[in-house]
Amino acid sequence: MEKLLMKSGVSMMVGFSLLLNGCGGDSNSGTISASNPTPWMDTSLRPEQRAALLVGAMALPDKEEQLVGAAGVVAELPQCYGARHIPGLPKYRIPTLRITNGPVGIGQNDCVPSSSAGGGVAALTSPNSARATALPSAIGVAASFDRAVATQFGDVIGKEGTNLALHIFEAPGMNLARLPVGGRNFEYMGEDPYLTGTMGTAEVRAVQSRGMIAMAKHLVANEQETNRMTISENVDDRTLHELYMLPFEMAVKDGRVGAVMCSYNSVNGFSMCENRHILTDVLRGQWGFDGYVQSDFFAAHSTAQTMLAGLDNEMPGVSIPGVTTWWTPDKLNAALASGLIKTSDIDTALARRYTQMFKAGIFDRPLVQTAIDAATDGVVAKSIGEQSAVLLQNDGTLPLSKGVQNVAIVGKASQVFAQQAVAGGSSVGNPMGSGGGSSDVAALYTVSPLQGMQDVLASLGNSTAKVHLVLVDDTNTNATIDGASSTFAAVQTLIASADAVVVMAGSISEEGADQATFTDASGLSVDPDKYLNTLDWYGPKASSLTTTGTVKSSNTLAMVQSIVATNKKTVLVLKDNAVEAIDPTLLKGGASAPAAILEAWFPGQEDGHIVADLLFGVANPSGKLPVTFPQVGQGFMDSINAAQYPGISVNGVPTVTYAEGLNMGYRWYDAMGKNPAFEFGFGLSYTTFSVQNAAVSSGSNGIYNVTASVTNTGKIAGAEVVQVYVGLPSSSGEPPKRLVGFQKVFLNAGASQTVTVNIDPNGNNHPLSIWDKDAQQWKAASGGSTVYVGNSSRTLATAGTITQ
Incomplete structure (x- = not known):
């Protein structure tokens, strides 16, 4: 099968013909011959038949090349330098397979201008990636509690992926918000496995209906960013199946997801990309998964063990100091020679992926980029954001009067919430797409809070209203009003006369770090008094572990309390990773309770319009919480021990035990008899x-x-x-x-x-x-x-x- 004669770039089988049974049509439709050198391009054959024909015709060196990603210019798209693709092989008519990150839109993808690529590794996180619609976060989609919204979300992604000639969408993210401080909670769909599985399945179906392959990630127990590359998770089998694997099971069985990503962490003693029990016994055996498994980037740690466990594709294959690519030809050949793996193992891995590629039509359409319909997709993004927002508290102040004449938008100068459209990893002064995490989308455009409010008021016929942007320093001493230097005392004077005051706050997070502060850089000693998912605390960079020496306080709570005391028509708009621990004084009946609290999550590029539409009643909030909001000091994080988070060292390995078992999220609050600030599933309306x-x-x-x-x-x-x-x-x-x-x-x-x-x-x-x-x-x-x-x-x- 592998002794092929190559002529004119076409693989020719000498003295051998392969005939698949049950192909239908011409009995020779599956025969490789001089007159039919690429029978796998026969679209009348089933995808698995086409894959078998292709793999059967390939030489071993070509098979090995196709198992791993690479960096470089995309041959079919010379304007694109990428580090998220598997180069094509024209002699077999195999196209370059192009991957994009997610899960909140077309994230870091496979098209960076060569002049700004900066080498393979830099291209993985370049802010110069091809632009797309920056959608509201996945946690927001879950908050809609509406399958139709998840379908809209997936449809935009699938459509824009096709526009950009991308094939694989590394999403949906189907891990659970076990930890309120989890750094990637905004990429996931909350704390409930059924909600996550339902919404994720709707997204998968929509993405794949557009000819992209969806990739459910990260299988499994990838619920924290702290020490994520080395953490070992101990989870009892019942908890694993009933909570953490259930969304993936639903995506496989109900969504027919084409691919799954194995995660960085170990589970019950086995690195996930070497975890044969989960990748083979459960995923393929119990669930009937017929797609392929890709490693998270740099998550593979062996050659034979990963392949035999059920891994099919190692990514990214990009050279990086101190990191090994395990499926290189020399390592594969050594494993073959020693008998650790067989050629049939390689064939199986390739056939699984090619089957999904044939199923999605990737072999049968040209690799051509087309323009994204930015206006149409922007309208959908705005609609999703409006249906995702959750009204947590309201004394009747919302919706605001359409005739207001004096409105103050207030935020912290050190924070993005009042200044810019917000997505994961947003930082002051930097555009979307520059944070460095998987979900960073280089937005087609953005709408700031000020612009959005001005636009909406104008659309309502109010052309005389004054909207002021007020930014207060971390000490609540100095400020700017409409860009001019001022004092907080002057801010209070302005606020006292305002028809409405909108304070914007929240907590930013990003891949690579949780919202917690550690006493040292090991990530094994957490400072429980400085969780970053409260209004005050923040770190210098959302994607980096924050130590006690670098944590800062914005004193946002004190600012809100002072503003509420000055003007009772104060609305607090939260833009969050997922959970905000709420100070009891802000809750209804509390000494500093604002007139209303609106949770907008990370709204994405249409931020300003989404929030303003909700504040003025152009849209009526209908979202429900997919996570439980605790009161400060009274939540799950305040009850656990170090072994549960952030982990303890066991024989030199950071190790976490899910000792709470099934009592996670609202289940924990119910079982423990605890009263949250706002419960799972809660949300008001106008x-x-x-x-x-x-x-x-x-x-x-x-x-x-x-x-x-x-x-x-x-x-x-x-x-x-x-x-x-x-x-x-x-x-x-x-x-x-x-x-x-x-x-x-x-x-x-x-x-x-x-x-x-x-x-x-x-x-x-x-x-x-x-x-x-x-x-x-x-x-x-x-x-x-x-x-x-x-x-x-x-x-x-x-x-x-x-x-x-």
């Missing part, structure tokens, strides 16, 4: 709703139907999310409840609708089952399970009982 008459009944095919009537009892149109939870019998050893269904419903004022949410015991989210580690399978929880219906995890009515 109208009001009632959810009544909850009931559960048996339907066809063993499916249970949960129904409830929803009425818009307010005066304007809006949307409510009906949420269904199940409390398994106490004998199951499960937390008090788990989310098993949700439905968003849009209603005009006074309108009602009956909503039906199905619970399928055989669904791939296993709503009524628990994981049996001994049998290595799901089993129904024996006894009666209580079904709850409501509009948050703590505003629920009992609908009935399901007995198994």
Whole structure:
């Protein structure tokens, strides 16, 4: 099979023909011959047949070259220098396979101008990557609690990926927000596995419908950035399956995701890219995954062990000091010679990837870039952001009057929130795409908070309003008002007379660091008094570990308290990685409670328009929290030990144990009897709703139907999310409840609708089952399970009982 004669750039098989059974059509359609040198280009064949033909025709050196990425100019796109591709082989008509990062838009991709590439490694994080729409963060998409929003999100990404001639989208991110301080929480979809799996599956389907291959990442237990390259995670098998692997299982079974990325960390003693139990026994054996597995960049640590475990593609293959590429020809040949691997192992790895490429049509379309429809996609980005925002608190001040004449936007001079459109890694004075993390998108344009408010007021017919931008220093002493130097005393005078004051704050994070402060650079000794996901603390760079010596305080809380005391019409807009630990004084009834709190997440390039539309009621907030917001000092991070986070050294290896087991996120608050600031699933609207008459009944095919009537009892149109939870019998050893269904419903004022949410015991989210580690399978929880219906995890009515 590998003894080929190469002539005129075409692979010719000498004295051998390969005929696949069941190809259909001409019996010679699968035969390699002088007249048919590339039968794998026959589009009438199934993708797996085409892949088998191709691999069977390739010489061993060519196979080895195709297993690893490379850096350089993309042959088909000479304007692009990239370090995220596998070069094509024209003699086999294999196109260059081009990869883009994610998960919040077309991130660091495979097209940097050669003049600014700066070498292979620099091209991986260059701010000069091809531009695309900077969408709202993935945590925001999850907050929409709307599959249609996830579909819109994935559709924009798939469309723009195709515009830029990209093939692989390294996303969705399907890890969970186990830790409120997790640095990449904004890239993921919250703390609940069912919500993550549902929204991620919708995104996968949309991306892949556009001819891109989606890549669910990072499998698995990649829930912290601290020591992420070396951390070893100990997670009991039941917790692993019921929480952390469940979203991936849903993406595989329901979304038919084409690729999965193995993560940096180890799980239960095995580096994830060498974890045969998870990559082969579970992913392919239990779940039936037929796609391919790619390593996270530089996450492979061996040659034979990774391939035999189930890895199919090592990335990036770019030379970097101190980092080894393991699937080089010399290492592969040595493994073959020693018998550690066989040629068939290489063939299997390639066939898995080629099958997905054929399925996506990558072999059958030219590698041509086309213009992105920036205006159309920008409108979608704005719509997603508006449906993702969560109204946490409101005394009736919001929406603001459209006739306001004097508005102050207030923020910290050292922070981006009031100054620029915000995405992950945003920093003062730097454009989007310059942070250095996987999700950095070089935006097509951006809308600042000031510009957005001015635009929206003008669109509402208010041309006389004055909007002031006020930036206060970290000491709350000096400030600028509309760019002119001033004092905080002068700011307070301005604020006292304002019709509305909008304070913008939050917490920025990025790949590479969690939102915590450490006493030294080891990342094993955390300072519990300086978590960076509170309003005050921040580090010098969001993607770098912050030590006690470099942490700073912006004194934002004191500023907010002073402003609220001066003007009760103060609205706090949060732009966050995921969770903001809320000081009790800011909560309803607290001494410094603002008139309203609006969580906008990282809104992306349309930031200014999104927030202004929400503040003035052009859009009605309808998002729900996909994470639990704790009160300062009373959350999960305040209860755990070092072994749970950030880890302890075990035989020189940083090691974390998920000792809380199934009690993560809202499950922990429920099990511990703790009261959060705002619970999972919570979110207000500018109208009001009632959810009544909850009931559960048996339907066809063993499916249970949960129904409830929803009425818009307010005066304007809006949307409510009906949420269904199940409390398994106490004998199951499960937390008090788990989310098993949700439905968003849009209603005009006074309108009602009956909503039906199905619970399928055989669904791939296993709503009524628990994981049996001994049998290595799901089993129904024996006894009666209580079904709850409501509009948050703590505003629920009992609908009935399901007995198994």
